[in-house]
Amino acid sequence: xxxxxxxxxxxxxxxxxxxxxxxxxxxxxxxxxxxxxxxxxxxxxxxxxxxxxxxxxxxxxxxxxxxxxxxxxxxxxxxxxxxxxxxxxxxxxxxxxxxxxxxxxxxxxxxxxxxxxxxxxxxxxxxxxxx
Numbered sequence: 663x664x665x666x667x668x669x670x671x672x673x674x675x676x677x678x679x680x681x682x683x684x685x686x687x688x689x690x691x692x693x694x695x696x697x698x699x700x701x702x703x704x705x706x707x708x709x710x711x712x713x714x715x716x717x718x719x720x721x722x723x724x725x726x727x728x729x730x731x732x733x734x735x736x737x738x739x740x741x742x743x744x745x746x747x748x749x750x751x752x753x754x755x756x757x758x759x760x761x762x763x764x765x766x767x768x769x770x771x772x773x774x775x776x777x778x779x780x781x782x783x784x785x786x787x788x789x790x791x792x793x
Contacts, residue, residue, distance in 0.1 A: 669721075670727075671727070674698075686781055695718070699730065720751065720787070750768075
């Protein structure tokens with residue numbers, strides 16, 4: 663069974679690509695939600711427990727987006743009153759050492775992955791985490 667997954671990226675091509683990889687890895691695509699901004703993602707998450715729908719187990723998020731960045735998302739996410747805490751993976755093309763160091767200090771971030779996530783990544787996640 664596929665848990666809910668939230669993709670946060672301002673790039674439509676990234677959504678298309680990652681959705682295709684998850685579909686090829688046999689994920690239940692009805693449980694994949696695409697968000698194009700931090701504000702949209704926070705809005706989705708802020709009411710998920712009360713509405714008993716869409717509380718993601720995994721969040722895959724771009725770091726560099728216009729208006730608000732992945733860091734802004736982490737700041738806002740940590741201020742939400744949520745009982746659940748999904749695994750957050752930063753998905754970025756950034757190779758900036760300061761980004762990597764800053765991410766290591768964020769407790770909710772489980773990994774930093776190079777953009778774009780591969781089919782193997784999604785297959786491994788599915789087999790290792792029973793996605």
